[in-house]
Amino acid sequence: QKEVEQNSGPLSVPEGAIASLNCTYSDRGSQSFFWYRQYSGKSPELIMSIYSNGDKEDGRFTAQLNKASQYVSLLIRDSQPSDSATYLCALSLDSSYKLVFGSGTRLLVRP
């Protein structure tokens, strides 16, 4: 069973729209959750971290965590062409140092 699942996409949205990215996970011992953005050929760049149930907002980005349903999502408001990238969901487990990554969702923002 995959530990972190994401729809590979591409998710295509028009400029100015809201992009909604989802991630589900299988291990209830998951403790911390992260969204990274990765441009082609580049390294993961942190967008947001979230540790407790509910919403967390940072500028145009909102992360949502629901531990009971084992999902975490990322909303991007007022999407821009520069947001076009692969968005990686990652988590860390109890008593573990490593991040476990999903395969990522490719987002395309059409001008």
Next chain:
Amino acid sequence: EPEVTQTPSHQVTQMGQEVILRCVPISNHLYFYWYRQILGQKVEFLVSFYNNEISEKSEIFDDQFSVERPDGSNFTLKIRSTKLEDSAMYFCASSALAVETQYFGPGTRLLVL
């Protein structure tokens, strides 16, 4: 803003050769990591390092791999005898605490011929 740096950005080597990938973590961070990403695949954890010893490693991190912090700033990954399947992007990351955000370096693209 402090950042993780890595050298070289690209490395081409012959199968069976040894390579050393270098990283300078963020200066006040205590936890260091290596990940790799084979082209088109997900980012995979290799190893974490804290207090001058390995704290966790994956099944990928076999006897061909080793890590070292030779001085107060550098963190290295050595692959003793490279294989074709070691071709990947290798990312170094660091964090202040174990469960906190890991910040990634720009990566080293390793190509084994």
